[in-house]
Amino acid sequence: DSGVTQTPKHLITATGQRVTLRCSPRSGDLSVYWYQQSLDQGLQFLIQYYNGEERAKGNILERFSAQQFPDLHSELNLSSLELGDSALYFCASSVVGVMDTQYFGPGTRLTVL
Amino acid sequence: DQQVKQNSPSLSVQEGRISILNCDYTNSMFDYFLWYKKYPAEGPTFLISISSIKDKNEDGRFTVFLNKSAKHLSLHIVPSQPGDSAVYFCAASASSSNTGKLIFGQGTTLQVKP
Numbered sequence: 001d002s003g004v005t006q007t008p009k010h011l012i013t014a015t016g017q018r019v020t021l022r023c024s025p026r027s028g029d030l031s032v033y034w035y036q037q038s039l040d041q042g043l044q045f046l047i048q049y050y051n052g053e054e055r056a057k058g059n060i061l062e063r064f065s066a067q068q069f070p071d072l073h074s075e076l077n078l079s080s081l082e083l084g085d086s087a088l089y090f091c092a093s094s095v096v097g098v099m100d101t102q103y104f105g106p107g108t109r110l111t112v113l
Numbered sequence: 114d115q116q117v118k119q120n121s122p123s124l125s126v127q128e129g130r131i132s133i134l135n136c137d138y139t140n141s142m143f144d145y146f147l148w149y150k151k152y153p154a155e156g157p158t159f160l161i162s163i164s165s166i167k168d169k170n171e172d173g174r175f176t177v178f179l180n181k182s183a184k185h186l187s188l189h190i191v192p193s194q195p196g197d198s199a200v201y202f203c204a205a206s207a208s209s210s211n212t213g214k215l216i217f218g219q220g221t222t223l224q225v226k227p
Contacts, residue, residue, distance in 0.1 A: 002156065031213060043157070043202065043217040056212035090156050097213045099145045099164065099206065104156035 003027065004105035006091050012111045018079040021108045025072055025093030031055070032074040033094075033102060034066055038087035049074055050097040081112045116140045117205050119218035126225050132190040134221050136203035139184065143205040147215070148177060148188045151200045160201075161188070193225045 003026035013019055025032050034046040045058035049068035060066075063081075068074045078085060088109050092102040118137045126132045134148075144165035149157035163170040163177045163186070170177050176189045190197055200222050204215040 002158070004156070006156075033213060033215075035215075042219045043204075043215075045214050045216070048212055048214060056210070056214045058214060092156075094213055098211055099208045100213065101147065101159050101162055102213060102215060103159060104149075106156045107154075109154070 002103040002105065004091060004093050004103055006089075006105035006108050008108060009106065010109050010111075012113065013081060014113055015081055015083060017081050017112075018077065019081065019110065021076040021078070021089055021091075021110075023074045023076070023091030023093075023105060025074070025091075026103055029093035029095050029103075030072065031094045031097030032068055032072070033092040034060075034074070034076050035090045035092065035104075036087050037090065037107075038084075043090070046076070048097065055097060078110070083112050086110055086112045114139075115219075116143075117203060117216045117218040119201075119203060119221045121221050122219070123222040123224070126193045126223065128195055128225055128227050129192045132188075132193045132197065132223055132225065134188040134190075134201050134203075134223065136186045136188075136218050137184060138186075138205050140205070140207065140216075141184070142207040142209050143216075144208050145206045146177070146179060146186050147204045148175075149202045149204065150197075151202060151220070157202060190223075193223075195225050195227050198223055198225050 046060040048056040147162040
């Protein structure tokens, strides 16, 4: 158990819908990351937050947004869902957000029908 | 552009022998490297890391070697155990970006046979 929690574990929804994925980092970690793993792609970095502020953005679609709240938990919002958004979404956390170990949560499996 | 490459999709090793997993990178700004192990439908589990100021780091059965001139790192597992069977990912980051953004390789599936 990494100490990072993610909910829900599974999510099935239809095209065009909007969903919210939630992540609670390990106690003491200030940085939260979101990654996407789809079948034909490896783990792709989406976005990083540090202590409530956005620190880095990867290839995150405009239909996707995220935020980190004062209690340090984070949410990833996916809207206007398409079939191709079906993937595993992982959250990770680390202490300082640069050159430190990222610990991953168990992931949310999103299926868009 | 694949900045981190794991050229062997799979590796099969006998229990008790050494497993060597390889990873190459192209971005010379990468200075922090990690190895993760992943089971299906689970999140990646951190194994070991190395920064570019070192060329070797050990933790129990796991050793990571870094060859900066060749832009190559490897993970050695000795002795290999059946429970080590999983997908192994190497990942890299650049401290100059002031972010923790990790670039992952495509993974190598390790099978350890009893």
